[in-house]
Amino acid sequence: MFGKLKGLFGGSAGISIAAPMAGTVVPLEEEPDPTFAQGILGQGAAILPAEGRVTAPADGTIDVMFDTGHAVSMTTADGAEVLIHVGIDTVQLNGQHYKACSKAGDRVKKGDLLIEFDPEAVKAAGYETVTPVIICNTDRFAAVKTEKTGPVAAGDVLIEDVCGTGVAVVATKSVC
Numbered sequence: 195m196f197g198k199l200k201g202l203f204g205g206s207a208g209i210s211i212a213a214p215m216a217g218t219v220v221p222l223e224e225e226p227d228p229t230f231a232q233g234i235l236g237q238g239a240a241i242l243p244a245e246g247r248v249t250a251p252a253d254g255t256i257d258v259m260f261d262t263g264h265a266v267s268m269t270t271a272d273g274a275e276v277l278i279h280v281g282i283d284t285v286q287l288n289g290q291h292y293k294a295c296s297k298a299g300d301r302v303k304k305g306d307l308l309i310e311f312d313p314e315a316v317k318a319a320g321y322e323t324v325t326p327v328i329i330c331n332t333d334r335f336a337a338v339k340t341e342k343t344g345p346v347a348a349g350d351v352l353i354e355d356v357c358g359t360g361v362a363v364v365a366t367k368s369v370c
Contacts (some may be wrong), residue, residue: 208271209335211353212251212304214327215345217244221343222326227282230326235277237350238328239340248278248309249348250302251327259308260285263292266308273329280311282322289314298337305349327352 213219218241225240226233254270264284267277273302280292293310296302332338335355346352 209355210351213348213350213352214248214251214278215243216348217241219343219346225326236328236330236332238325240324243313243323245313246313250304250306252304256298256300258298259294259297262289263294264311277328277330280325283315284321303332335338
């Protein structure tokens with residue numbers, strides 16, 4: 195009930211973003227690409243993948259599936275705009291080693307397969323596979339924190355809005 199009231203009056207009802215792949219979570223600041231590490235596109239985390247599958251981190255709609263299959267953006271049912279970017283500078287591979295399994299406009303459920311890729315082939319081509327998971331509209335949420343670092347399974351909570359828990363405020367547009 196309070197979540198609906200917050201939504202009616204401009205506050206965030208909260209979000210929960212699952213890990214879109216199994217692997218090892220690292221702080222976004224340790225990501226080798228400064229665009230992601232400095233939070234220019236938003237707050238989030240990065241995952242060193244243990245497998246070549248990217249799944250939907252929440253229910254929502256695919257906004258953009260890059261032709262190269264290396265990245266996808268979606269809007270969750272809770273209104274979070276999520277970007278999942280598989281690897282660093284992997285757009286240069288022109289889709290080699292990647293297979294898009296969804297397209298723009300698709301409605302997806304948490305856990306649905308979005309992208310398949312070959313992590314070993316990507317690494318052999320000279321690219322890193324670390325995968326940023328970014329909330330691009332971080333300013334809509336009162337506070338966003340990464341839930342864990344270290345090993346993660348696909349589907350585990352990765353990022354959530356922690357309204358009112360004393361976590362450093364990322365933005366002040368939403369107030370709990």
